[in-house]
Amino acid sequence: MTAALARLRARGPFPDYPFEPKAFVHANGLSQSFLDEGPRDGEVVLMLHGNPSWSFYWRHLVLGLRDRYRCIVPDHIGMGLSEKPDDSKYAYTLQSRIDDLEALLQHLGVTGPLTLAVHDWGGMIGFGWALKHADRVKRLVILNTAAFPLPSAKRMPWRLRLGRDSRLGGWAIRRFNLFARGAARFGTMRKLPEEVRAAYSGVYEGWQDAISTLRFMQDIPLAPGDRAWPLVEAAGLALPGYSDRPAFLGWGLRDFVFDRHFLAGFRKALPQAEVHAYKDAGHYILEDKHEELVPAIRAFLDANPL
16 A cells, blocks of 8 residues: 555545455556455446545445445546546546556456446546447446536536636635535535535545646536547447446436536437436435435346346
């Protein structure tokens, strides 16, 4: 374990997170933390988080599945309990995230069919990875995310533009950990316990530890010419190709980013999907509705074996 990883883990224990994270050292020397819970021969459920969360977001679902399913849950580089390098050591791009995922799965020997579970940026990472591995994605669990460009009817929220396009806003996000703190406080309809909010934001306290929360925002593709645009555009074009597979859509309709416009995009591409939409849930839908969603997702997986 690296000194940086040990320092981050020392910020725990984290509530409802009784796991022992593992670490994978990439070819570039960077250490990535991940969960690998459940039987080795169980059907694989790959859970991908977004910004500014980490594997902690998926904890309730892991606890609800790990008796039967193999749950693989990475913390992206710069996120959660993974190493948080500066820009000289890591390119904080969507393609880098996809490459990291490819390397991790190869390291784990996961080369067969799996369920892709995604939230926030996890959608673009997961469906970006799936551009080369669509045949391996047998089921979809999609929660408040995107796998296509910003819908024309949706305006880019000012809170994201503050970090994406403003140097002052970017400085404030890293200096005061604004994005992670704000998401933990305002990303749900229910008021989260203080220790849960601290688990979400505490791993990003400090200038260096907050780097990825800003770099993710700066990588948001809005138009051709943005470096992530070709991947997101290609993922969007490929999305209807999954309409022959079981899909589960869980949506918090009070999400100020991934709102009804994004849900409509997924429903159009995946008309067969099982949809659970909540008017009283926000962005962190697994916080607002885990009591209902975890058993519903479990039932969906059980009813659609690989």
